[in-house]
Structures are given as C-alpha cells and as structure tokens.
Amino acid sequence: MSGQRVDCKVVMLGKESVGKTSLVERYVHHRFLQGPYQNTIGAAFVAKSMNVGGRIVTLGIWDTAGSERYEAMSRIYYRGAKAAIVCYDLTDLSSFERVKFWVNELQNFEEHCRIYICGTKIDLIENDKSRRQVDFHDVQDYADEIKAHLCETSSKTGHSVDELFQKVAEDFVNYSDFQVQTEPKGVDLTQKRDLSSYSCCHH
Amino acid sequence: MASDVHENVERHPGLTPLSSTLCADPDNQRSESPAPALTQGNEPGAAQDEAMFVHAQSYEDLTGEVEVPLPQSPGPEGNVEISSMEQISEDFSKLSTQLSVSSVQSIEQNPEEDTEMGHEDAASSSSSPEGDGGSRVLDDWYQHQKHVFVLSEAGKPVYSRYRSEEALSSTAGVMMALVSFLESEKNAIRSIHAEAYKVVFVRRSPLVLVSVSHTQQSEQEISQQLLYVYYQIVSLVTGAQLHHLFQQRPSYDLRQLLSGSERITDKLLDSMDVDPSFLLGAVCCHPMIANLRDATTYCLQQAKAKSLVFSILMSNNHLVTLVRKKDQYLHPIDLHLLFNLVTSSSSFREGEAWTPVCLPKFNPSGFFHAHISYLSHKPELCLLMVSTDREDFFTASDCKRKIVERLEKKGTWTSLKEALRNPFYDVTQIGIPELRHFLYKSKSSGLLTSPAMVAPYDTDREKRRLVELYQYLHGRAHCSARPLTTIYHMGAHENILAWVTEAFELYVCFSPLGTKSSAVNGVSRLLRWIRKEEDRLFILSSPTY
Numbered sequence: 162m163s164g165q166r167v168d169c170k171v172v173m174l175g176k177e178s179v180g181k182t183s184l185v186e187r188y189v190h191h192r193f194l195q196g197p198y199q200n201t202i203g204a205a206f207v208a209k210s211m212n213v214g215g216r217i218v219t220l221g222i223w224d225t226a227g228s229e230r231y232e233a234m235s236r237i238y239y240r241g242a243k244a245a246i247v248c249y250d251l252t253d254l255s256s257f258e259r260v261k262f263w264v265n266e267l268q269n270f271e272e273h274c275r276i277y278i279c280g281t282k283i284d285l286i287e288n289d290k291s292r293r294q295v296d297f298h299d300v301q302d303y304a305d306e307i308k309a310h311l312c313e314t315s316s317k318t319g320h321s322v323d324e325l326f327q328k329v330a331e332d333f334v335n336y337s338d339f340q341v342q343t344e345p346k347g348v349d350l351t352q353k354r355d356l357s358s359y360s361c362c363h364h
Numbered sequence: 365m366a367s368d369v370h371e372n373v374e375r376h377p378g379l380t381p382l383s384s385t386l387c388a389d390p391d392n393q394r395s396e397s398p399a400p401a402l403t404q405g406n407e408p409g410a411a412q413d414e415a416m417f418v419h420a421q422s423y424e425d426l427t428g429e430v431e432v433p434l435p436q437s438p439g440p441e442g443n444v445e446i447s448s449m450e451q452i453s454e455d456f457s458k459l460s461t462q463l464s465v466s467s468v469q470s471i472e473q474n475p476e477e478d479t480e481m482g483h484e485d486a487a488s489s490s491s492s493p494e495g496d497g498g499s500r501v502l503d504d505w506y507q508h509q510k511h512v513f514v515l516s517e518a519g520k521p522v523y524s525r526y527r528s529e530e531a532l533s534s535t536a537g538v539m540m541a542l543v544s545f546l547e548s549e550k551n552a553i554r555s556i557h558a559e560a561y562k563v564v565f566v567r568r569s570p571l572v573l574v575s576v577s578h579t580q581q582s583e584q585e586i587s588q589q590l591l592y593v594y595y596q597i598v599s600l601v602t603g604a605q606l607h608h609l610f611q612q613r614p615s616y617d618l619r620q621l622l623s624g625s626e627r628i629t630d631k632l633l634d635s636m637d638v639d640p641s642f643l644l645g646a647v648c649c650h651p652m653i654a655n656l657r658d659a660t661t662y663c664l665q666q667a668k669a670k671s672l673v674f675s676i677l678m679s680n681n682h683l684v685t686l687v688r689k690k691d692q693y694l695h696p697i698d699l700h701l702l703f704n705l706v707t708s709s710s711s712f713r714e715g716e717a718w719t720p721v722c723l724p725k726f727n728p729s730g731f732f733h734a735h736i737s738y739l740s741h742k743p744e745l746c747l748l749m750v751s752t753d754r755e756d757f758f759t760a761s762d763c764k765r766k767i768v769e770r771l772e773k774k775g776t777w778t779s780l781k782e783a784l785r786n787p788f789y790d791v792t793q794i795g796i797p798e799l800r801h802f803l804y805k806s807k808s809s810g811l812l813t814s815p816a817m818v819a820p821y822d823t824d825r826e827k828r829r830l831v832e833l834y835q836y837l838h839g840r841a842h843c844s845a846r847p848l849t850t851i852y853h854m855g856a857h858e859n860i861l862a863w864v865t866e867a868f869e870l871y872v873c874f875s876p877l878g879t880k881s882s883a884v885n886g887v888s889r890l891l892r893w894i895r896k897e898e899d900r901l902f903i904l905s906s907p908t909y
Contacts, residue, residue: 182711189776190714200624201711201721203734205756227625230600234720237754326645 169220169324169333172239172274174267176259177227180281183316184248185224188326193317194306201226204238210326213334220330221348239267241272243336244329251280251313254294264307275332276309279325284315378548389902406827409806409813409902416686416906417647418695418725462592491615510577510586512593512633516610517539517570522597522618523626525633525833533894539574543567554780555583556791566590568608570598580832582839587645589636595724598633599701600625602862603728632701632706634806637839638827639681640834644869646812647696650682652783654899660780661685663770669762671753675763675909677739678703678746680787683811683903690908695725696810702734706746712736716764720755736864739768743784790814794893796886798827798878800858803834804894805869806902813901831856834871841869852880 173181182201187193189209204225210217223238225231229262239245247263249256260278267274278300286293304311310328314321404410434793436619436886439691496806503897505528513532514523521532539831546553556563566573573590598606609616636642651765664675664687673692677684681703688694706712722730735749747767749760791799794815801821805812821830833855841848841864856876861883863870872890874883894901 199710200627202624202628202709203704203717203721205711205715205717206761207715224720226624230621230623230625231720234754299652 168218168219170221170223170242171244171329172223172242172247173225173246173248174235174239174263175227176250176256178286179228179248179253179256180316181246181248182224184246184279184281184314184322187316187319187322189222191319193319197249199364200228203231203234209326213330216334218330218334220326222295231326236267236270237268239271241363242271243333244275244277245271246277246279246329247309248279248281250282251295251353252282252285253290257295261277261303264309268307275329276307277325277329277338278304278309278311280311280313282315282317282350283313283320284317287315322358338360368484368526386877388537405808407806407808407865408448408891408898409804409811410808410867411906412904414906415809416688416903418834422647428571430822452704482576486734504750506753509579510575510581510633512590513539513574513576514593515574515594516598516614516618517572518615519619520615521570522622523593523629525630527626533687538685540572543572544605551895554587555582560886562780566594568594568784570614570635576655580836580839582836582843584844585835587837588645589633589642591644592632592636593629595697596629596701597622598724598728599705599722600628600700602722602731627709629704632704635681638831638832640803640814641681641812642700643831643835643838644805644812645696647699647808648682648812648814649902650679650684650784650787651789651897651901652684653811656776656779656783657903658687658905659774659776660771660865661687661905663776665766665776665909667766667897667909669751669756669759669763671751671756671759672749672763672909674748674750676702676748676750677735677768678706678748679744679784681707682787684745685903685907686783687907687909688862694723698725702748702750705734706736706748712746713738714743716761718733718760722756733757733760735764737764739771740781740859745780745784752756791815791818796889796893798875798882799872799886799890800875801830801873802890803869804890807867809902809904813900822835830873833858833873834858837871838869853884859883863887 173185175181177200178198183193183201185205187197189207192336201224204223206221206223208219209222210219219325223242225235225238245263245267247260247267249260264276264278267276280295280297301311302310310332312321312325312328314322314325316322447901505526505554507757508526511537512523512525513521516522517534517540519536520593522534524532540795541865542553542556552567555563555565560575560578562575562579562581562583564575564577564583566587568591572592572595575586577586597618601609601618606618609621641648649753660677664677664685667675673689674823675687677686681875683699685714686694686699701723702721705719712872715737717734717736719734719736720727721734722731733751733754733755733756735747735751737747739745740746749763751760753759771780791801801815803812803814817827817830821827833853835861837851837853840851841862847864849864851860854876857873858876859878859880861870861872861874863872868890870887872883872887874886878886890897
C-alpha cells in the first residue's frame with residue numbers, strides 16, 4: 162500500500178450486523194465470506210481507486226463498528242466525509258430506525274456529506290417475500306425528503322453493490338467539478354475542513 | 365487424584381546445591397555473582413540495560429494490589445470465619461447443587477460411583493422428567509468445567525462465559541447475596557470450596573466477578589484470571605467510564621455497551637486455559653537471530669510520530685519486537701490484552717483498523733487509539749501502533765507505509781518472513797535426553813521462552829493436560845500459605861521439575877523414565893543452553909523511538 166491519496170472520504174454507518182463490512186468486502190475484494198458473524202471493532206479503513214469518466218478517483222472507505230460502545234467516537238470517523246452510506250437490514254425494522262438517528266447526526270454535524278441509504282440482504286427477501294420488514298416506498302419517501310439516494314443491495318450476490326459505489330464516486334466527481342472550476346484537478350479544496358482525509362504530513 | 369499428586373510434591377532439599385553449581389559455571393559471563401543464586405537482572409533473558417515492561421512479578425503483582433473491598437474494613441486475610449460459613453452454607457448448597465448438577469439425591473442413589481461418573485449420571489437423570497430440549501441445553505451448560513460470570517454490584521448480569529442468562533438470573537441473586545452478606549460483617553468473600561468445586565469471587569467495584577469451576581487450578585490462579593477479565597472489560601470501556609456509568613445509575617445494564625465484545629472475553633478465557641504466558645504473567649518472544657531482530661526494530665524506530673507511544677510487531681501471539689516512547693513502559697497484561705484483541709477478531713485481517721483501546725495497567729482512565737494491520741498473513745505478522753491522538757489515523761497509516769518500505773528496501777523483509785515461519789524451536793536441539801518441554805520466565809524482563817509442544821503433547825487434549833500440570837505446580841509454588849521454591853513432581857506420564865527463584869521461574873518436563881538426579885542435571889544444562897541462546901530467545905534491549 163503506497164502513499165495513498167484519498168479523494169473522497171466515504172463512511173459506512175448503521176446498526177450492528179446489518180452488513181456494512183460485507184458490503185465493503187464485496188465491493189473491494191469481490192467476495193462474500195460465509196461463516197459466523199464477526200462484529201467490527203473500532204473502524205477499518207480501506208482505499209480503492211476507480212475510474213469515473215477517465216478520471217481516477219480514490220475512495221477512502223471507513224467501515225465503522227455498529228456497536229453502541231463506539232458511538233461516542235463515531236464523529237472521528239465521519240468528520241469531513243463526502244459521502245455516508247447509511248445501511249439497514251431489509252429484514253429488520255429496528256435497523257431502519259437507526260438510519261434516522263445517523264441521518265440526523267449527519268445533518269447536524271456534516272451538512273456537506275451526501276447521504277446514501279442502503280438496504281441490505283435483499284437476497285433473503287428474493288427467497289421469501291414475507292421476510293421484508295421495511296417497505297421500499299416508505300424508505301423512498303423518506304429518502305426524497307432528506308435528498309438522499311436509495312438502493313437495495315445484496316453483498317451475497319453482489320446485487321447493486323458496484324453500482325452504489327460507482328454512484329458515490331460519480332456524484333463526488335460531478336459535485337467537485339462543479340465546485341472546482343479554476344483549480345487544477347486533484348486538489349482538494351476542502352483541505353481546511355478535512356485534515357484527516359490527507360495522508361501526507363503537512364503539519 | 366489431588367491427594368495423589370500431593371504425595372509426590374515435596375520440598376526437595378537435594379536441589380539446593382544446584383544453584384551454586386550453576387553460578388560457578390565459567391560459560392556464564394553475565395552472572396559473575398557467586399552462589400547462592402542468580403540475582404534478578406542478570407538471569408538469562410534479562411534485559412541488558414532497561415526492561416521493556418513495567419516490572420511485573422507474575423501474579424504477586426496482580427493479587428498484591430487487590431482493592432480492599434470496603435475501605436473501613438482491614439480485611440483479615442479474607443479468611444471467612446467458620447461461623448459465617450455455616451450461616452451461609454444453606455444458601456450456598458442451593459447454588460452448588462444448581463451449578464454442579466451433582467444433586468445430593470443422585471449421590472445418595474449411586475454411592476458407589478465415583479464423583480466424575482456421578483455428575484454425568486445426575487445430568488441424564490435430572491433431564492428425564494422434563495425430557496424437553498430446553499433442559500438438556502441447560503444441562504450441557506452446567507457441565508462446563510469453568511464458568512465465569514461478571515455481575516454489577518446491583519446483581520445485573522454483565523457477562524457469562526457460556527451465556528444462558530436465564531440460568532444466570534437465579535444464581536446471580538445467590539452470588540450477590542453471598543457477597544453482600546459477608547460485606548455487612550465487614551468481611552470479603554474470596555472463595556468457597558465444596559466437593560471438587562471452587563467458587564472464586566473477585567470484587568472490583570463496580571463489578572463482581574465469579575468463577576465456578578471444577579479444575580485443578582488454585583484459587584489464586586482463578587482470581588488472577590478473573591482479574592484479567594476485569595481488565596478486559598476496562599480495556600473496552602475505560603475504568604473512568606465504567607465508574608461513571610454505575611455512579612450515575614447503579615442499575616445500569618452494561619451488556620448494551622459491551623455488546624459484540626463477548627467474543628473477545630471468550631477468547632481471553634479460552635487462551636488462558638491453554639497459553640502458559642498468562643499463567644506466568646510474561647510475554648512470549650518469537651525466537652530470532654539478534655541481528656535480524658535489531659534490523660526489524662530499526663525500521664520501527666525510524667517510523668516515529670509525536671503521538672505514537674508503542675509500535676509492536678506480533679506473530680502468532682509471540683512478540684517480535686516492541687519500540688516504545690522514552691520513559692513509557694507497557695505492562696505485560698496490557699500487551700496480552702492487545703494481543704487478545706487482535707487475535708479474537710477476523711475484522712482486523714483486511715485493510716487498516718483504527719480502534720479505541722484502553723490499556724488498564726498503563727492508564728485506566730482514557731482511550732488510546734490502536735492502528736492495527738497485518739503486514740503478512742502467511743507467515744502471520746501483525747503491526748500494532750498505539751497512539752494518543754484519535755485524529756492521527758493517517759499519521760499512523762503513514763508510519764506503517766514507511767515501515768513496510770524500509771523493511772523491503774533493506775532486504776529485511778525476506779529474512780524476517782523466513783524467520784517467522786516457525787514460531788517455536790525444537791526441544792531436541794537442546795540435546796538433553798528425556799527433556800520434553802519447558803517454560804522459562806526471566807522475571808526482570810517479563811519475557812518467556814518455551815519450545816514447541818511435540819509428541820506426546822501434540823494433541824489438544826495432551827497439550828491441555830500439560831498446561832494444567834504447569835498450572836497446578838505454579839499454584840503450589842506460589843501458594844501464599846506455603847510457597848515452594850523447588851518441586852519435583854512425579855507422574856505416570858511425565859516428571860516435572862519446578863524451580864522458582866528471585867530471578868526466574870522454570871518448569872521443566874521430563875520423560876517419566878528419568879530420575880531425579882538426571883532431572884537436576886538436565887535443568888542445569890538447560891539453563892546453560894538458555895544463557896547461550898539468550899540473544900536469540902529473548903529481546904535483550906528495550907528500544908525507544
């Protein structure tokens with residue numbers, strides 16, 4: 162891992178065991194690990210570069226622990242994030258209630274962070290429709306209201322996972338192109354706000 | 365069985381001259397002090413200048429500073445008076461029968477059976493009346509060798525090693541009643557011994573830790589393990605937060621905050637049953653040529669940052685090297701907890717993790733942040749960097765990058781990987797006939813060395829049995845009522861010689877065919893070998909950034 166430069170800080174949020182780590186695992190390593198549930202401890206960072214219309218964008222993804230124990234610390238993980246993927250389990254209504262908590266938190270502390278609401282484990286519903294506990298249209302209404310993007314994914318099958326991160330990267334490029342009219346490309350204007358997303362030592 | 369062993373254990377006067385023969389050894393350059401014994405600080409494996417760890421004397425260190433549960437009570441050695449024991453015996457008999465399954469009736473029914481059989485019988489007969497799956501699950505629960513419970517002072521369950529909180533809710537009440545009953549008499553309950561069972565209590569406000577076990581372990585060792593569990597919990601939430609939460613609300617349910625961490629505590633308890641480094645309160649070193657270790661250490665030293673306190677390389681629970689900030693010392697217990705954290709979760713295996721962690725022996729009041737990443741999986745090599753600044757992830761990440769670059773550039777990486785392939789050395793290379801295995805701890809450095817467990821200790825069952833024997837002898841050697849410095853234990857399967865001095869602790873396992881005099885001879889040759897190899901077996905310097 163060479164001196165990576167992160168263009169876009171992305172944070173994964175959501176109740177524990179909704180599958181944030183699996184989502185990252187699927188996107189970064191193209192795999193789905195079976196086996197007993199392993200909760201994340203603290204947070205894990207991974208960087209991945211992707212091509213958006215000929216431009217290389219590096220996403221720095223923070224996969225946070227869902228456990229309440231780390232809640233007080235969560236700000237250090239989402240501070241300065243350009244995008245937050247807030248996850249819920251389609252088969253667990255209570256996990257959607259947590260989405261509202263995180264959205265509130267982000268709206269209060271990180272107003273420039275774009276929000277992506279992500280339902281997980283859709284493969285479970287495809288097998289058995291009765292397991293769905295969170296209605297798509299209800300969430301769509303909520304997402305429209307807070308101007309968030311919504312998708313339903315499966316880390317097991319890979320359904321909509323790459324598309325979600327592609328969308329995050331595209332939005333980042335479009336948004337920063339709009340912002341960065343006069344600056345040469347690649348310089349992060351938000352440096353002042355977001356010291357922690359730089360890997361080079363400048364202090 | 366216990367009494368059998370007891371017969372064979374003796375204070376062996378014949379061993380006393382051993383230390384003088386040893387110290388007169390001309391090869392022994394670093395210990396010029398004459399008999400009677402090596403002094404602490406120049407035993408094999410002692411650090412050359414300064415120790416890496418906070419000075420730790422095994423569990424004397426742990427048990428020595430047990431909080432006095434009630435400040436106003438002087439605590440008369442914690443010995444429960446007989447009269448109070450009688451008063452509580454009725455309460456306890458309920459607890460005991462519930463937990464041990466060996467109900468009074470079943471023993472009466474099968475008086476000719478030995479207790480071990482009796483337990484199993486009782487288990488099956490007691491489940492037959494209900495006959496449903498639920499009670500069988502509960503029966504299995506009762507069968508475990510060592511239960512560990514953590515409760516709040518209000519009696520709320522915090523942790524149970526084998527879960528099953530339904531079963532716990534009724535016993536928790538009894539346990540708390542026992543604790544508070546004796547406290548009202550300005551006493552502290554330490555343990556209850558009944559049949560083959562030991563119930564051990566450790567009170568660390570605001571938590572009460574209880575173990576119910578039928579193993580060979582001594583009470584002291586069990587309370588040491590309970591203290592480890594306490595420290596484990598503190599390392600997750602900090603001591604400050606723990607006290608604050610219960611001060612605000614004595615009925616607080618800590619399980620919420622600890623959710624997801626059960627696995628870490630489970631792993632700790634499982635490791636303590638099989639890994640002698642916990643028993644000895646010492647850190648296992650990965651054997652490595654001194655030059656290679658120095659070169660590796662140098663790479664860690666060069667990647668420094670203001671907020672970094674410790675940089676640690678670990679492979680399979682063995683310490684490869686540790687670099688520390690000047691004047692800051694890690695405690696072996698904190699290092700054990702860090703190792704346990706890393707190995708108990710697969711979530712660290714990919715990418716870079718950044719997690720708050722409290723090092724309870726270093727400072728229980730706040731969190732450090734640990735940067736955890738694997739530099740290699742096969743062979744395993746994990747880098748841990750402990751930082752004081754929670755915002756400094758990218759600084760730590762950059763240090764990691766520098767370390768990897770430097771290791772690769774200097775060619776250290778290839779030889780390091782080669783050296784990591786086998787964390788253990790073979791006992792036969794020492795060339796002592798009948799020597800099968802040993803544990804050697806240098807007290808001043810807090811480091812431990814031990815060869816691979818080879819046949820006949822190559823099955824889990826036999827490994828476990830050997831560790832249990834070590835535990836038993838350790839318990840005998842450190843028994844506060846009657847400590848022993850030398851023990852020669854003769855068993856059907858092996859003979860073990862235990863030798864505890866001011867400077868080191870040594871447990872040596874010989875084939876059962878050997879004699880006592882050949883064992884004594886073997887030990888002195890072994891110590892010479894350890895001295896000769898000490899710069900490979902141990903980390904003799906204590907590098908800082």
